[in-house]
Amino acid sequence: xxxxxxxxxxxxxxxxxxxxxxxxxxxxxxxxxxxxxxxxxxxxxxxxxxxxxxxxxxxxxxxxxxxxxxxxxxxxxxxxxxxxxxxxxxxxxxxxxxxxxxxxxxxxxxxxxxxxxxxxxxxxxxxxxxxxxxxxxxxxxxxxxxxxxxxxxxxxxxxxxxxxxxxxxxxxxxxxxxxxxxxxxxxxxxxxxxxxxxxxxxxxxxxxxxxxxxxxxxxxxxxxxxxxxxxxxxxxxxxxxxxxxxxxxxxxxxxxxxxxxxxxxxxxxxxxxxxxxxxxxxxxxxxxxxxxxxxxxxxxxxxxxxxxxxxxxxxxxxxxxxxxxxxxxxxxxxxxxxxxxxxxxxxxxxxxxxxxxxxxxxxxxxxxxxxxxxxxxxxxxxxxxxxxxx
Amino acid sequence: xxxxxxxxxxxxxxxxxxxxxxxxxxxxxxxxxxxxxxxxxxxxxxxxxxxxxxxxxxxxxxxxxxxxxxxxxxxxxxxxxxxxxxxxxxxxxxxxxxxxxxxxxxxxxxxxxxxxxxxxxxxxx
Numbered sequence: 379x380x381x382x383x384x385x386x387x388x389x390x391x392x393x394x395x396x397x398x399x400x401x402x403x404x405x406x407x408x409x410x411x412x413x414x415x416x417x418x419x420x421x422x423x424x425x426x427x428x429x430x431x432x433x434x435x436x437x438x439x440x441x442x443x444x445x446x447x448x449x450x451x452x453x454x455x456x457x458x459x460x461x462x463x464x465x466x467x468x469x470x471x472x473x474x475x476x477x478x479x480x481x482x483x484x485x486x487x488x489x490x491x492x493x494x495x496x497x498x499x500x501x502x503x504x505x506x507x508x509x510x511x512x513x514x515x516x517x518x519x520x521x522x523x524x525x526x527x528x529x530x531x532x533x534x535x536x537x538x539x540x541x542x543x544x545x546x547x548x549x550x551x552x553x554x555x556x557x558x559x560x561x562x563x564x565x566x567x568x569x570x571x572x573x574x575x576x577x578x579x580x581x582x583x584x585x586x587x588x589x590x591x592x593x594x595x596x597x598x599x600x601x602x603x604x605x606x607x608x609x610x611x612x613x614x615x616x617x618x619x620x621x622x623x624x625x626x627x628x629x630x631x632x633x634x635x636x637x638x639x640x641x642x643x644x645x646x647x648x649x650x651x652x653x654x655x656x657x658x659x660x661x662x663x664x665x666x667x668x669x670x671x672x673x674x675x676x677x678x679x680x681x682x683x684x685x686x687x688x689x690x691x692x693x694x695x696x697x698x699x700x701x702x703x704x705x706x707x708x709x710x711x712x713x714x715x716x717x718x719x720x721x722x723x724x725x726x727x728x729x730x731x732x733x734x735x736x737x738x739x740x741x742x743x744x745x746x747x748x749x750x751x752x753x754x755x756x757x758x759x760x761x762x763x764x765x766x767x768x
Numbered sequence: 769x770x771x772x773x774x775x776x777x778x779x780x781x782x783x784x785x786x787x788x789x790x791x792x793x794x795x796x797x798x799x800x801x802x803x804x805x806x807x808x809x810x811x812x813x814x815x816x817x818x819x820x821x822x823x824x825x826x827x828x829x830x831x832x833x834x835x836x837x838x839x840x841x842x843x844x845x846x847x848x849x850x851x852x853x854x855x856x857x858x859x860x861x862x863x864x865x866x867x868x869x870x871x872x873x874x875x876x877x878x879x880x881x882x883x884x885x886x887x888x889x890x891x892x893x
Contacts, residue, residue, distance in 0.1 A: 537824060540853045541781055547877030548787035555880040557790045 381407040381488055389430040389488075391463040391512055399505050406494040412481045418464070421478040425467035427489045431460050434485025438464065438477045456520065457482070466513050468492030469499070532590045539583050547576050574620055581655075585715035588648075589700060592719070597726035600642040601756045606678055607636035609643060610671060613650035617658055625663045628654070631670040639678050640754035645723040649731070652716035653682040653746045659710050660686035660744070673752075677729070680748040688742045689735040697733060724748060772797050773891045774814065778807030778833065779822035779851060784876065788820070791880045792887065804828025808836055811843055818890055820874075823852045834867050847871040847890045 383400035386392045386407070392400060409432075412418055418429055421441060429436075438456040443449070455477055458464045464479050473492065499506030550573050552558060554566065561569070614628055621628050650669075657667040665685040672679050689697060693704040698721040703714040717731075724731045730749040737745035755763070773796040779785050785800050792798045799814065801807035804825050811819060819837070823830040830850055837843045850873040872886055 537853070541824075542783075544853055544876035545781050545783035545787065548784055551877060551879055552787045552790050555791075557794065557880060 380404075381409065385432065385488060386430070388461055389463055390461060390516060391428075391430065391466075391509065394508050394512060395505065399502075402498060402502075403490070403495065406491045406498065407488050408491075409486065410489050411484070411486045414481050414483050414485075416481050418479040418481065418485070418487060419475045419477075421475055423475055425465055425473045425475045426492050427465055428468040428492055428495060429464045429479070430488040430490070431458050431462055431464065432486045432488060433460055434487075435459050435482040436464055436479040436485060437482050438479055440477045455524070463516070465492075466517065469496060469510065469513060528590065532587055535583060536587045540580070543576060543580055543583070547573070547580070550576065570619065570623070574623060577620075582713055582715075585713060585719055588719050589715055592722055594722070594726040597642045597645055597723060599757055600645065601640050601727075601754055602643060603638050603756065604641055604643045604646075605636055606639055606641070606646070606671065606680075606750075607632060609641075609647050610650055610669065610680070612647050613654055614669065616647070616651040617654040620655065621658045621667070624658060624661070626658050626661045627666045628658075629666050629668050631668060633672050636671070637673065639750060639752055640756055640759075641727060641750055642723070645726070646750070649720040649723050649748060650680060650682075652720050653748070656712075656716060657682050657684035657686065657744070657746075659712070660684060660707075662686065675752075677752055678750045680750070681745055683737065683743060683745045685741070685743045688744055689733065694733055694735065698731070720748075724750075727751065727754060773817045774799065775818045775820060775887065776801065776807065776811055776814070776816040777820045778802075778804065778810075778825075778830075779820075780825045780827075781822070784878075788878050788883070791878065791883055792820075795884060795888065796891070804830065804833045807833055811837065811846070812840065815842060816846060818887065819846055819848045820887075821848050821850055823850055831867070834869055838867065838869050844869065847893070849874055849886065849890065851876055 381404050383397055383404060386400045386403060387395070387397075392403065395403070412434075418436060419425070419427070421439075436458040437454050438458060439452050440455045442451050442453050458479065465475060467473060467475050468490070469492065499509055550569055553561070554569050554573070610630075610632075614630070618628070654667065654669060661667055661684045667685075668681070668683040670681040670683070672681075687706055689704050690706060693702075696702045697704060698717050699714075700718045701714040702718070703712065721731050728751055730747075732747050732749075733744060734747075735744040736742055775792055775796050776799050777785055777788055777792070778801045779788075780802050782802060785802070789798050789800060796817075799810055799816065801810045805827050807819070807821065808828075810816075821830045821833060834848060834850075837846065837848065846869065848867075848869045848871065850870055852873060853876050871890055874883060874886060
């Protein structure tokens with residue numbers, strides 16, 4: 379069946395072209411029909427055709443793999459209904475499809491030969507400019523929709539998931555502290571386990587939200603004078619229950635005296651807690667985790683040492699990547715976000731976080747070092763300094 | 769015998785309220801409101817000694833309630849503790865600092881010992 383210019387004019391991509399221009403495009407078109415569930419175009423394959431859906435519906439799917447060894451999952455990133463186009467990659471280098479389009483129902487499409495269309499647009503730059511402007515607009519709208527969805531998702535995760543969790547944790551704390559009657563030993567142990575699992579879930583939700591919206595400038599705005607000893611003590615409190623449960627001892631090696639430094643209090647606590655949590659998680663029962671702090675002329679250094687399984691040398695360059703989990707992490711729970719967040723926090727402090735594994739000859743285990751510069755300024759100090767220089 | 773102090777707890781999460789009341793009622797009278805509007809009405813009706821106020825509520829958020837309390841001469845000097853989830857804590861300190869009636873903030877979930885300590889401190893003042 380011959381394609382008419384009307385069929386092209388009603389598409390989202392060619393609606394601005396004149397009849398004469400559309401006439402020139404018709405020869406590059408052919409019609410095709412697909413069954414429900416059939417793929418029209420496949421992610422990562424050469425983008426040879428641009429498609430306009432005439433009837434039916436396509437779902438755009440993308441393979442998503444987080445981290446080097448994460449599970450590959452398929453995510454739906456959009457729906458293409460009648461009159462809409464798919465396969466814009468046929469017009470843009472590298473001419474490789476960035477998603478897979480699968481028919482949600484029996485679907486009829488117009489397929490435009492990408493190579494011929496590109497040649498036509500090259501030869502007719504005015505038409506080419508208009509078509510590519512439309513494609514840019516469609517891509518921009520699609521991107522905005524994706525970022526709006528992410529922002530909505532993050533706000534949903536941030537409040538709607540944490541609020542019920544806060545209620546559960548409050549109940550557990552209140553029951554464990556004896557405000558709802560006496561508890562038997564078995565009940566107490568089970569509730570303590572529940573607290574640990576809920577803590578893990580809360581951390582995971584926090585990590586996902588942080589990953590999506592943590593910005594260095596926000597951390598810099600939170601810089602204040604703080605007692606690093608207090609922050610360290612809070613972190614120990616965060617992991618004490620998990621350590622006790624696992625019979626892991628946390629040994630503290632503080633400096634002779636803690637001097638105040640400038641830092642983002644909650645973020646530093648998050649870094650120390652993440653490191654201590656990992657150390658406890660990967661330590662054998664009966665072992666010791668050392669939490670050490672020492673001052674150097676320009677920096678305060680915190681170290682967390684464990685006697686755990688260590689990190690394979692091949693994995694060490696990747697441990698600060700989002701969602702990365704080392705090969706030997708096994709069944710130990712975690713999403714692979716704690717260290718990447720710690721690194722982002724330390725970058726915002728213009729500090730460093732490094733790893734040594736093993737850190738001593740003939741031993742297993744890992745040492746993480748966190749270097750916090752001592753010359754950081756609070757926002758007030760910065761403003762005052764700027765005022766003086768004016 | 770001295771009259772027991774009265775606390776008004778304003779939070780739309782009924783489960784969170786039940787857990788918190790179980791702790792607070794060991795030391796004072798507790799009244800509960802499950803929204804900002806109801807909280808304001810109960811505060812005006814009974815003038816509590818202290819208000820525990822959630823930040824995010826569907827009908828009227830905690831900051832808006834705070835402003836209305838501050839504008840009411842009968843309630844302007846009632847101390848308020850804001851309740852928030854852990855991760856909002858930092859941004860809240862900045863906002864809370866701008867409102868004179870907010871004397872403290874407590875991060876959810878409730879830790880009984882800490883809650884009692886903070887509440888007692890304000891009730892003694």
